[in-house]
Amino acid sequence: MAWNWGVYQWQEQYKDGEKPNGLDLKKQFNAIKKEKFPFVYEVTKYASQQPFIQLQKSYNMFFKKQGGRPKFKKKGKSKDSFYIGGDQIKVIGKKVKIPNLGLVKLRENIRFDGKIMNATVSKIADKWFISFCIKPSMSYFEPCENQASVGIDLGVKSLATLSNGSFVDSPKPLKKYLRKIKRVSRQLSKKVHSRKKGDRTPKSNNYKKHSIKLAKIHKKIADIRKNSLHKLTTALTDNFQYISIENLNVKGMMANHKLAKAISDMGFYEFRRQLEYKSKLKRNILFVIDRWFPSSKTCCNCDNIKKDLTLKERIYKCEKCGIELDRDFNAGINIHNQLPIVHRKVTPVEITAMDLGVSLLNLTSIVEAGSKHQKYLIMSRFE
Numbered sequence: 001m002a003w004n005w006g007v008y009q010w011q012e013q014y015k016d017g018e019k020p021n022g023l024d025l026k027k028q029f030n031a032i033k034k035e036k037f038p039f040v041y042e043v044t045k046y047a048s049q050q051p052f053i054q055l056q057k058s059y060n061m062f063f064k065k066q067g068g069r070p071k072f073k074k075k076g077k078s079k080d081s082f083y084i085g086g087d088q089i090k091v092i093g094k095k096v097k098i099p100n101l102g103l104v105k106l107r108e109n110i111r112f113d114g115k116i117m118n119a120t121v122s123k124i125a126d127k128w129f130i131s132f133c134i135k136p137s138m139s140y141f142e143p144c145e146n147q148a149s150v151g152i153d154l155g156v157k158s159l160a161t162l163s164n165g166s167f168v169d170s171p172k173p174l175k176k177y178l179r180k181i182k183r184v185s186r187q188l189s190k191k192v193h194s195r196k197k198g199d200r201t202p203k204s205n206n207y208k209k210h211s212i213k214l215a216k217i218h219k220k221i222a223d224i225r226k227n228s229l230h231k232l233t234t235a236l237t238d239n240f241q242y243i244s245i246e247n248l249n250v251k252g253m254m255a256n257h258k259l260a261k262a263i264s265d266m267g268f269y270e271f272r273r274q275l276e277y278k279s280k281l282k283r284n285i286l287f288v289i290d291r292w293f294p295s296s297k298t299c300c301n302c303d304n305i306k307k308d309l310t311l312k313e314r315i316y317k318c319e320k321c322g323i324e325l326d327r328d329f330n331a332g333i334n335i336h337n338q339l340p341i342v343h344r345k346v347t348p349v350e351i352t353a354m355d356l357g358v359s360l361l362n363l364t365s366i367v368e369a370g371s372k373h374q375k376y377l378i379m380s381r382f383e
Contacts, residue, residue: 002049009028022059044084082121084119125218126212146240150164158170172262173221191204191210293334299321301321301323304318
């Protein structure tokens with residue numbers, strides 16, 4: 001309610017030539033809430049305060065062209081979540097005390113000791129989750145002591161190709177569950193939503209059940225993708241002090257309708273986000289090279305640029321020195337050689353001679369099995 005009131009007032013004040021902001025709207029709402037909205041006193045104070053802070057952040061992102069214009073929220077259409085400040089939340093063992101709800105059981109203990117700054121309770125599919133923002137009392141992350149370096153080329157065929165010759169395949173959960181999504185979506189479309197067009201009759205029970213069923217599938221896809229990326233980025237930051245990646249234009253890549261689904265299934269943005277914050281925690285040096293650097297078209301052996309390289313050519317054949325190798329592997333070496341540190345430039349011949357079996361990996365720390373019989377992440381040496 002507070003969010004929708006704030007969005008409406010922001011729009012009206014902007015039309016009148018004023019310059020609204022979240023803090024002023026919050027003061028205006030507090031001045032009238034006792035008279036017009038007395039029910040807000042029945043819930044935590046953050047329910048009527050936090051929406052205005054989030055509204056200001058949303059408009060700041062909108063003005064910077066980093067997001068869309070804030071819209072009105074509707075129950076059942078928007079994400080169900082609420083914010084609680086650290087002064088109103090308390091954890092006792094495997095229970096958390098939430099205002100107006102009392103003690104609520106947790107499925108697991110909090111893994112970190114420290115001061116709870118705030119918490120967010122949210123609903124995904126038919127389950128409720130709580131995420132804590134904790135100021136730890138000590139450092140839980142040991143810095144990476146390995147002085148090795150690596151270049152990472154992200155792609156559609158393989159999620160990541162490392163400059164040491166290793167390939168990491170993606171679980172591609174969307175591709176795996178796409179038929180199931182289509183089937184459940186068709187079933188959902190046939191359920192009774194309302195009796196007439198524009199009728200506000202509550203949704204049927206069958207419609208609600210199938211909505212939850214579809215939401216569970218989407219959640220499972222997101223969980224598989226995020227889990228595999230977490231294990232990969234953790235392994236990279238644990239084993240390489242210096243990491244080099246490309247600054248990919250993911251939004252521009254998604255404009256290609258032939259590749260958009262495959263690119264979204266990989267999770268390039270989430271990969272970089274995890275790699276960036278884990279590198280800060282473990283004191284890795286993450287170098288992001290310019291997006292216009294021709295990593296795939298440049299020969300890693302003689303630096304010759306092959307301008308007519310097409311996307312369907314998976315083997316890079318240099319017209320100058322005659323070397324032939326996987327194009328993603330070639331790009332990974334070029335990305336590695338752009339590291340601005342004192343590292344001697346490596347060549348494919350030297351990499352082939354390396355003992356790649358021990359260069360990265362404890363596979364059990366990376367491989368995520370979605371079932372007992374299928375391993376989603378596979379790392380193998382380049383041959």
